[in-house]
Amino acid sequence: MDCNTVKPGQQNNGLGGATGPFWKSLQQFLPLVLGAVLVGVTACSSSPMPTNDSNALPVVATFSILDDLVQNVGGEQVQVITLVGPDGDAHTFEPTPADSAALTKAAVIFENGLGLEPWLDDLYSASGATAQRVVVSNGVDLLGIHEAGAEQAATDADHADHGEFDPHIWHNVANAMQMVENIRNALSAADPDHADLYATNAENYLAELKDLDGWVRERVATLPAARRKLVTSHDTFGYFAAAYGFEIIGTAMGSASTEAADPSARDLAALAETIKAADVPAIFAENVANPQLVEQIAQETDVKMGPPLYTDALGKAGSDGDSYIKMMRYNVDAIVNALSE
Numbered sequence: 001m002d003c004n005t006v007k008p009g010q011q012n013n014g015l016g017g018a019t020g021p022f023w024k025s026l027q028q029f030l031p032l033v034l035g036a037v038l039v040g041v042t043a044c045s046s047s048p049m050p051t052n053d054s055n056a057l058p059v060v061a062t063f064s065i066l067d068d069l070v071q072n073v074g075g076e077q078v079q080v081i082t083l084v085g086p087d088g089d090a091h092t093f094e095p096t097p098a099d100s101a102a103l104t105k106a107a108v109i110f111e112n113g114l115g116l117e118p119w120l121d122d123l124y125s126a127s128g129a130t131a132q133r134v135v136v137s138n139g140v141d142l143l144g145i146h147e148a149g150a151e152q153a154a155t156d157a158d159h160a161d162h163g164e165f166d167p168h169i170w171h172n173v174a175n176a177m178q179m180v181e182n183i184r185n186a187l188s189a190a191d192p193d194h195a196d197l198y199a200t201n202a203e204n205y206l207a208e209l210k211d212l213d214g215w216v217r218e219r220v221a222t223l224p225a226a227r228r229k230l231v232t233s234h235d236t237f238g239y240f241a242a243a244y245g246f247e248i249i250g251t252a253m254g255s256a257s258t259e260a261a262d263p264s265a266r267d268l269a270a271l272a273e274t275i276k277a278a279d280v281p282a283i284f285a286e287n288v289a290n291p292q293l294v295e296q297i298a299q300e301t302d303v304k305m306g307p308p309l310y311t312d313a314l315g316k317a318g319s320d321g322d323s324y325i326k327m328m329r330y331n332v333d334a335i336v337n338a339l340s341e
């Protein structure tokens with residue numbers, strides 16, 4: 001855990017409680033901001049910022065799942081600063097000066113792309129960083145934003161804000177494998193002296209991911225096809241559903257971003273009807289979203305709630321979802337168990 005990993009709604013303390021996007025006033029207050037950044041960095045004694053005696057490659061991962069993939073390939077040869085930490089929500093993240101400082105120190109910035117990090121372009125320009133940006137979703141077979149019924153379709157404005165493709169690629173293990181290959185290639189290019197190490201680490205981790213994919217398929221096969229129906233807080237399981245044979249019945253927020261406005265009473269009533277008609281055995285809240293909407297739907301439909309799933313972020317260290325592999329195993333177990341009953 002480092003000091004750049006903050007929960008949504010919490011302010012990283014780099015500017016002593018300042019709020020809002022700071023880059024708008026960056027030019028006016030440059031000396032002040034730089035001073036605050038230095039204070040923020042030095043006050044963060046447990047931060048894994050690279051030190052002078054370390055030859056590790058300083059890199060940034062935009063969110064916790066990507067952090068884990070990068071760590072698995074880079075090992076001790078990389079120093080990863082993560083912008084959106086465990087249980088944090090990349091959709092609604094508000095960067096701080098400490099995040100800007102992390103970008104300027106990085107040799108490589110790993111991002112998901114596809115609109116998951118709508119704040120990154122501004123942050124990157126304002127930071128003056130020169131690091132190479134690597135979009136790890138390159139090469140993945142993309143799915144459009146899920147269209148679960150006309151009343152749930154994303155609006156044109158949503159498309160403009162969040163891109164036309166579904167960003168939640170990691171819920172299909174095959175896509176995570178593509179992400180790992182992209183990470184390996186980028187690290188090897190940035191640090192050719194350690195290309196062999198990155199290749200070996202990636203090969204080992206890819207073997208683990210292949211096993212994970214096989215395990216997911218075996219576990220899902222124990223669930224009758226008629227029960228493979230998902231209802232969650234926001235539309236995050238499109239790739240999971242497509243890869244492992246589930247149907248997305250609907251989502252509480254009716255959007256592929258948690259930034260969406262609350263659904264209307266009419267939208268919720270329509271979703272409740274759909275859930276009842278589809279005979280959905282259980283519905284799920286998520287670690288990155290307020291569970292209140294899903295609780296309300298559960299009450300209205302008299303359908304039980306499964307345990308909250310790890311969706312757009314890992315769980316905190318020591319939790320059942322503190323690595324990508326653990327998160328996937330936890331989710332699949334939770335989904336299969338709750339929908340079996």
Ligand SMILES: [Zn+2]
Binds near residue numbers: 091168234256258
């Ligand atoms: Zn999401």
